[in-house]
Amino acid sequence: MATQSKSQFLNDIHSHLKRRYKPKPDRAPGRLSILEAVVYGVCHEDVTREQANQALSRFKDSFFDWNDVRVSHIDEVREALADIPDPEARAQRIRRFLRQLFEKTYGFNLDALAKKPLKEALKALQAYEAFHSDFVTATVTQLALGGHAIPVDSSTRRALDRLGVAEPDIPTLRAVLERAVPKNRGQEFIELVEELAHDTCVPGTPDCPRCELRKLCPYAHSAKEAAKAGGRSGATKPAEAPAAPAAPEKDDKKPRDAAKEHAKKPGASAPAPPPPAKKPPPRASAPPEPPKPPPTKRGGK
């Protein structure tokens, strides 16, 4: 997709999503200190903004200060992460960052960096292990350093990928988005994609019939075509049209590839949905069905 048309496409996605998920003014955390943005970034990856905001509030309410978090037992740090998936690993990352910060600065304040040029600040922050995560780096850039960054995690990447905005890795995808979506719309854009990723464009089988983007989504088109083709060729399959193509259930990557492949070749025959032919031998009392010798039915249309 050329840059211009990609910008236009992303703009269309933004407008559709804005209609569906009315932007809520209090959803984003607003400007944060660098330290808070690191903790928020660790909490927020593949988790909703609301959950990440709540976790950040719990850290502020349940601990005396950040030093208290640093010296607390890992179970207490984990408790602040409550309903967030993978709390142990996140708690470890947060505590490691605080320890590293304390060892380097004997304090818990990095805000002098926010006054430096962005590149310089980011270079200094790369010394911290937490910044090995592209998502955390982008979150801090966006929420604490005032730069143009669009944090992408695997949830938002999944949704964008299905929409045909696919890149080989997250940093490349992020760079593409940052070029195509202007800074003043970047935060709202990614918030809306995040809503999509946690609402209908979920792992496994997405809920395309309920999605605002289904008319412009290549994945949804492929799924529909595959369902139609399945309905035509498989005599026993009823018109369960909205069902996703066969692959999505198994793995989050394969359906993406299948949809992409299919989107590339609109004329190609649809990726076969689960072949309905395999059935256990009919019981004596089964309703009379057209006799089908299973092995020969598969290829024949």
Ligand code: SF4
């Ligand atoms: S139409 Fe389906 S695959 Fe496409 S973005 Fe919506 S939920 Fe995801």
